[in-house]
Amino acid sequence: MSTIPLESMPLSSSSTSPQLQPRTQPLTQPPPRHQQRKRSQVARACDWCRVHRIKCDSDHPCSNCKTRGGQCSNSRPIRATLPQAYRDLERLRQRVQELELELQKYRTSDKPVHWVQTLQSLISSTSADHDPGNSDPDLARGAGRRAGRVWEGIHISTARSPQKTWYGPSSLFYFIGQINTFLTSALEQTHSASRMLPNSASKLLDGPNSEEDQPGRLVAPAGDATHAGEYLTPTQEEYFLSLFWQSYHTSCPILDELGFKEHYQSLWATSDKERKPSALVDIVIALCMQYGMAQLPCARGGVSAASRDNVNNNDATIAGRWHYRRCQTLLAAELESPTISTLQCHILCSIYLCCGSFQNMADNACGLAVRTAYMLGLHLEPPQGMPRPERELRKRLWWTLYVLETKISMKLGRPFLLHDSSTTCSLPADDREIAMLSGSSFAPIEGNVTWLTWSLHNTKLLLAARTAYTNVYDRAPDAFNACNPQPITELLDEWLKGVPEALKTKRQDNGVPFSTDKSALEIEQFTPVWLQRQRLLLELMYHNLCTNLYRPSITFALARPPNSLADSTAMKCAAHAMALTRMMHQVLLSTSILAGWHEAFQWQWNATMTLVGFALAYPQGASTGAVRSAIDDSIAVFEQFGNSFAVAASAVMIMSDLSGKVDLVIEQSHRKQGAAQNVTALDKMQLVAPGYKESGNEWLLTGDFTAAQAINGPLSFDYQTTAEITGVLGQSIDIFSDAYNDFDWLGMNSNFPDRGL
Incomplete structure (x- = not known):
């Protein structure tokens, strides 16, 4: 059988398979029915297509905008990405809501003194709105808060401070300023907020006033500061020190009673007339003098009007000032190398100044105590290798300071100095063992309650109040009336459940x-x-x-x-x-x-x-x-x-x-x-007598009016009616109705002739 070469065989479209064709000969295939055009690359889609996230072409207007009726704006460059645009829209929407709420508050109130939009907040909001690079959401939210209403304080000079200082919205000084503004508007009289502040005994802390002394000036004692001044005898010091353990010690347990007494006795080792200087002993004596002088019979006899011009010598609020000044002088040498005793002195100094109504000085002393506590590392949990009495004393020191600083900050309306984020120190214990190891010999109370239990629950109370305080003043001021105060009640009620009955x-x-x-x-x-x-x-x-x-x-x-x-x-x-x-x-x-x-x-x-x-x-x-x-x-x-x-x-x-x-x-x-x-009663009277009509200045009754007297009789005014008309007319022209008391309303009967129908 002869073989026919492949090259000589005829090719047929019906019988020839592509697999049989040689690779060197190209094949001609019919074109596809629907050949897809390659989509042209677009450098930037138009705004409408970008928002709807669909493909865009390079035409203008694009095919999508032609078919769907969109507004093609691809000729204008887009400054921000889509997420940025959404953030800007949300920020602007919140800003509009804030402005609408502010306008509503302004229209429905008589210029409330709570809230003022400061110029700085306007500048901050304007710069944030126009800054194209401001895409940080946290920064945007912060700008929104600054642009809205903020809690404002008050600049006022207190009795202890001749210069105006700032107090926040939670302070009583701010509330007194609101009262003053209201009285000025309601009574149409000029009032001064300073006249609503009690006048303290002295603006000085180191001695009586004199004509040469300027208010608020603190003059150091002449000579040696550690020996000058009027100090107590050993017997007098013993009297005032004994007051401390039954008063401040139970509410401020920062001292070891046994250790303090041993320290005090050591100060008299070399002399029986003069003890060695001790800042801690001096401030304890000053604090007890301030408290004890108010209980002496001469003090409780009253502050007479004749002695008020010279109350600086004997007023209880500044008693012990010489010991306080000597304490401050001795503390100056411990600033670089503070100890536990240094911190105890700062805490007691702040309490002494607060009780004496030296608000700013008390705040400063508390600030020194805070920095000293951080230097000593009291915000950290004490090491386990330390003896338990010392560990618990460090805890009580830290949390006593925490309570003091919280009270002062909320009282004055100023920012907190201590924050929980940096604190790992746990709450102090109050069991009977540590109560006996603390150096004090108070009898135990029923229900496993000791003299230290009060301090623990007082600390928990301030923790709950501080949380509620933060919730109130961290939001916009006009949001308080819109929010539910129930969280405040729940926080304090939850604390109350843990208070033992013995307290x-x-x-x-x-x-x-x-x-x-x-x-x-x-x-x-x-x-x-x-x-x-x-x-x-x-x-x-x-x-x-x-x-x-x-x-x-x-x-x-x-x-x-x-x-x-x-x-x-x-x-x-x-x-x-x-x-x-x-x-x-x-x-x-x-x-x-x-x-x-x-x-x-x-x-x-x-x-x-x-x-x-x-x-x-x-x-x-x-x-x-x-x-x-x-x-x-x-x-x-x-x-x-x-x-x-x-x-x-x-x-x-x-x-x-x-x-x-x-x-x-x-x-x-x-x-x-x-x-x-x-x-309203007159309006109702008109409704009851629909038959009356008004003609000039007269009322002509055209129907039965059983609520009044007979129509044919004279129009008389009894004493009750006279009082009602006096009140109506007095208010109608916005003056006191007493101005009409001399008018003879009863005699007006003769001025109304009998009118019949």
């Missing part, structure tokens, strides 16, 4: 401790004074903190829109202030537990000014009568404290003046309300 003062008639049920205290006669004081201080601190946390809800606006949430919160604030006043009134006037306790006076002053603000803001409130009665009780408390120090006597005069202004505002409010009711 609660019982109530009469089955009253509940730590409540606002108006129940009287049950003072236990045979309970140690230090334990009774611990119980009272814990509950008073609780009411004081609640008053401060709820106080931002009290707004001073002449035309305030109804807000049940803010009103109920303001009533809570007033209830806690009244509860504190009732406790102080009963304890001060019937016992000596809190006699001369300067911090208790400051709590009462804070509560009383809050009650004044509430009465002015809610003159028609259901609780205003009880609030007004509580203000009178507080004046009695100030009179009792006035027997101890001059600042309380000054508070009596201030509250006597403010209570009169409160009565005036309440009276004006009731007068306006009565006028509105009378006008």
Whole structure:
């Protein structure tokens, strides 16, 4: 069989397979039915296609915009990416909402003094809006907060500070500024906020005033600072030191009693007339002199008007000033190498200054204590190799300082110095073993409660209050009335569940401790004074903190829109202030537990000014009568404290003046309300007598009017009607209705002739 060469075979489209064709000969295939055009590359899509995330072409307008009716804008370059655009839109949307809320607040209130948008916030928001490189979301949110309303403080000069210093929105000074602004507007009289601040005994801390001394000047004692001045004899020092262990030691457990007494005895080893210098001993003596002088019979006799010009020599608030000055001189040599004793001195110095109403100096001393504590590493957990008494003392030092700094910062409205992020120190123990190892010999209390238990629960109270405080003042000021204050209540109620019964003062008639049920205290006669004081201080601190946390809800606006949430919160604030006043009134006037306790006076002053603000803001409130009665009780408390120090006597005069202004505002409010009711009654009278018509200045009754006298009789005015018309006319032309009391309304009967129909 012969073989036919492949090259000579004829090719057929039906029988020839591509696999049989040689590789060297190209094949011609038919073109595809739908040949796809290659998409042209587009350097930048148009805005519409980018937003909808679809492919775009290089035409203008593009095919998508032609077919779908979009606005093609690919000729304009896009400055930001899509995520940046979304962030900008969200930021602008929030900004619009803030501005709308601000405009609404401005329209519905009489220029509230709470909130002011500062120029710096406007500059920050403007620069953030126009900065094309500002794409950081955290930075954008920060710019939004700065652009919105911010909590503003007040620059004011206190009695101790001739220069104006800044106090934050949570401070009583800021609230007093609000009261002053409201009174100026409501009474149309010029008022000064400084006149609402008690006048302290002295603006100096190192000696009596003289004409040459300038206010606020601190002159060092002449000569050797460690020996000059008026100091105590050994017997006098022993008397005041004995007061410390029953008073401040139980509420500020930062000293080892046994170790301190051994240290004090060592100072007399070389002489029986003069002890060696010791900063710690000096500040303890100064603090006890400040407290003890208020309890002496001569001090409790009262600060007479004749002696007020020279109260600097004997007022309790500046007692022990020489020892304080010597303590400061000795501490100057320990700044570079501080010890535990140095920290103890700074803490006690801050307490001494705070009780003396030296607000800024107390804040500075607390700041020194904070830096010293960090230098000593007290914010860290003590090493396990250290003896337990020393470890627990370091813990008590740190947390006592934490409580002190928290109280001062919230009281003055200034930023906190201590922060939890850098703290690893655990809370101190309060068991019986450590109570016995602490150097003090207090008898144990029932329920595994010791004299150290109070300090532990006081620390937990300040921790809960600080959390609530941060929640309030970290948001915009106008958001407080819109938010639910329930978290504040929940935090404090959760703390209250852990307080043992042994630290609660019982109530009469089955009253509940730590409540606002108006129940009287049950003072236990045979309970140690230090334990009774611990119980009272814990509950008073609780009411004081609640008053401060709820106080931002009290707004001073002449035309305030109804807000049940803010009103109920303001009533809570007033209830806690009244509860504190009732406790102080009963304890001060019937016992000596809190006699001369300067911090208790400051709590009462804070509560009383809050009650004044509430009465002015809610003159028609259901609780205003009880609030007004509580203000009178507080004046009695100030009179009792006035027997101890001059600042309380000054508070009596201030509250006597403010209570009169409160009565005036309440009276004006009731007068306006009565006028509105009378006008409403006249409107109703017109509705009852639809047949009347008005002709000129006369009312012609054309129908039966059974509510009035007979039509044919004379139009007479009895005394009740005269009083109502007087009130209506007095309010209609915006003057007091007393100006019409001399007008003979009863004699007007003859001016109305009998008219018949």
